[in-house]
Amino acid sequence: MGMTLAEKILADHCGQTEVHAGQFINARVDIVMASELSGIVAIEEFEKIKNARVWDPKKVVFVMDHFTPAKDIKSAEIVKRCREFARVHGITFFEVGRAGIQHILLPEKGMVSPGDIIAGADSHTCTHGFLSAFGTGIGSTDAAAAMALGEIWLKVPESMKFIYHGKPPKWVGGKDLILETVRKIGVDGARYQAMEFVGDALDHLGLSDRFSMANMAIEAGAKTGLFEADEKTRAFCKKAGAREGKYHRSDPDAVFSEVHEFDVEKFEPFVAMPFLPENVKPVSEISGLEIDQVVIGMCTNGNIEDLRAAAEIFKGHKTHPRVRTVIIPGSQKVYLDALHEGLIDIFIEADCSVSTPTCGPCLGGHMGVLASGERCVSTSNRNFKGRMGHATSELYLTNPYVAAASAIMGHLASPSEVIKQ
């Protein structure tokens, strides 16, 4: 019986030649990752384990990215505790000035290779599927256990195949493909499934588009979201100095629980309306809705390609006087590249604030928390009630083109309203 890409990666990590959906396994992990938020609880759990040692300090990574640079004393204390733990156990530790958002940072540092299992105490760890790694979110107790054992327990998920046909129109990117996918199947549509993304449309898109898609697999309830590794993957990993990795692909007779096909030529930029990522409409249907804030970057669209997209719209324009715009590069490297390419100049001239890399406002932490009744267009991945601030605030999820156009127009806007084609 053929195996899916997900099954092949898992089999490779539990010493078996074959595993299939429904099976319980203990899988060896290549990286255990936590932020300060999940790390602090993981540390407390880890210290409860009698005689526990970190199984392999090089493979345990703490990235301080949620409330950093520390937004208040409590955050500073949490980071301090994580820093001390990292020092004592010799694990890899990234923070202010040397960091970025974990899902952008680790691939960039060459720490993720195709075929790896990345267990992260952050639900968006599924992002690493953009490099064909089985990334999956775990809890803090899980993280503590994985830090001690170097493995996690897993139920092998079923896989769903998503096939995208055609060439995406202008202003349409990976974010729109995943928003439309979540709309179609719903926020539970891929519950405990591995989403496998394929199709010729991907040939027209870059790795940063794959990044946005894998990142939001969890928004459909998926265990992970995977792409087959190809030459683009190989080039990225080589540049980052990553290990060679393993280039698995699903067998022709692999069993998929569902197959969904999309004609992306009919797509236009999409918007996920409050309060669920499945509540998706084409931007043309809802343009005109007045907004107060725009946030561009963070993890989902925080790569250099995303900032280039935003800058393409902002160039020669200003943020609407009623609106405030926050740009958040995903890592120090992305920030520096943006600086070298002149993108930061464009943003500042467009009255945008440019922040240090942080998850910040995405989870209502800092750097742009919303007041009651405020409306924000964001390139992030979740728009649940209260996600970016007050419970009555509203969040609209879009790609960076739409976010930038909305900032300029002062209302939800299609990029074509700013740039006439």
Add this chain to the structure above:
Amino acid sequence: MSFESFHSITLGELLTAQAQRYADKNFLVLGDQRWTYANAEKQAAALASGLRALGLNQGDRLAIILPNIPQFVITVFAAAKAGLIVNPINVRRHKSEVAARLDKTRPSAIVTNAEHLEMINELRGDFPELKQVISVDGGANAKAFNDLLASTAALPPTAIKPDDVAAVLYTLGNSGEPRGAMLTHKSLIGNGAGIASTLNATPEDIFLGAVPFSNAFGLTPTILACTVAGASLAPLPTYHAAEALALIEKQKVTVHHGVPTMFALELNHPNFKSEACATLRVGIMSGAACPTELVTRVRQLMHCNLILAYGLTEAAPSVTMTHLQDGPITASQTVGRAMEGVSLKVIDENGDTLPEGKEGELCVKGYNVMTGYWNDSQATAQVLDKDGWLRTGDLATIDADGPVKIVGRKGDVINRGGYKIYPGTVEMVLRSYPGVKEAAVVGVPDAIYGELPCACVVRSAGANFSGEQLMLFATERLTDYAVPDRVVFFERLPRSGSGAIRRSALRERVRIRGHAWKFGKNIDTDAIIPARHCNTSDARELATHCMEDADPNFIKKMKRGDVIVAETNFGCGSSREVAPISIKTAGVSAVIAKSFARIFFRNSINIGLPILECPQAVDGITEGDEIEVEPATGTIRNLTRGETYRAEPFPDFLQRIIDRGGLLAYVEERLAERN
């Protein structure tokens, strides 16, 4: 034999006296090493001086984190000579538990070994009064135990009286927090002497040190009874059945104390040979219910005339013991009579003394009762009255001629429509049925009777009797209302670290009843919290905020036994386990979810919260419905609508994690396997 002369001395004086009497006799034996009574006295005296020379003063606390090794024993006597109060802590305690105990008594010094130094050094910052760390086998940032043994300093004048506190032993309060029972020299030695007398112990005896020295059972009946008798002690640093058996044979052990599990492990071990235990003469079995069948096997196969005993840390510890000359019923089915100098009574809920034969809470008074809990007058007042009676929290009957039967813990009594059922009585009958390996009886909620007794039974390998057969057997032997309403079979019973059955966990495995709370798609506990309260490391604080955000009155409305019916997107991220921890904190007993969904599901399992996978139940239940859940069988009943749903049974793998109370215990097992 009587040891009355020891009743009015201190622990320091006890060793001095024995060193004069039995100077060259072996006191402690570990491998090829020997400590005579004279050696031990010399080392204890030098260590006492050395400890005082480090700046410790009379009345200071001295913590001990050591396995069962001779240095533990030397330290106990040295502390007594120096006027220090010992606080032993079990070596198996993890860091947070050690911290909780140090926090209680704030010791000035700690005697430990290299294995624990890293943890202690990490904790030192939080305990500024912990001035000295002494290691028996070297290591960084610690004074060497052997250097202190070489101390030539004179011991400063120390006035210690038998009524002074010699040890603070940690025990657990009702909510699991540690409490320090203060025991005097007099209570400890008096109790040790009483035990030595009951054992008919002599200088010819060789005691096995199997029970951890850090608890009262290891301290008094083992170390002190041995010392009082002038006998030898062969400690077992870490208990393994095979090593215990080897040591018994090698050292020709005559006295073997243990909890029932130890004896069962030894008898069932492939290395067990009856003839290798020929030197065994006597021993105490205590610490948990002692199955009659096991007692009989130990007496027959190990040649060990077991004494059954009842005690508690707060009573130094022994309260009652059977005697070697007792008849078979008393010797097998009771915990014996009150020890000399100890008074007993049984009281009802109003505190009134009950007549002989009536079941009620056992109270103890005597020289052996603690003077109180260290620095905790409130907890002391809850258990110790002004006349010196200690409430044990154990339910017992006292027969006319004195033997005591323990029938259970106060909180374990089952109330079946007004009839009180004592699980211990029922369990004893169930255990006598052939093929019953373990049995525990717990009360489960019932609409008519309030509670019904349910038998949770583990069958021996090969046994295949039915629940009906066992109930028929019980019907012939028990009052009708005490017969279990039903029998549920388990692979194993959930137990705490000390081996006690976790009855609350068992109760909730059998049946949970309460109201349903529905959570909708929009509640993302991972997201709402950060917006306002997230930057705290206290998961429970997060939990409170989490539920407040979801529903401001959630925690107030929630009652133990209630269940959460989780819509599918519930707790979508929750990588910090806010959702399951908050649910558990709020008192929810189980979760019914649509599927093996997301991180929430695994997090629930990882913290030991039962979660049932049943889409039909999620669809069929409306908020407020009265729900009954039986996690052990996967049955969900909607009592409001008269519907029954079947949940997917847990795979064995997940059940193992839940049974252990969460993932961490499972990790420890895996780590132990690797080592």
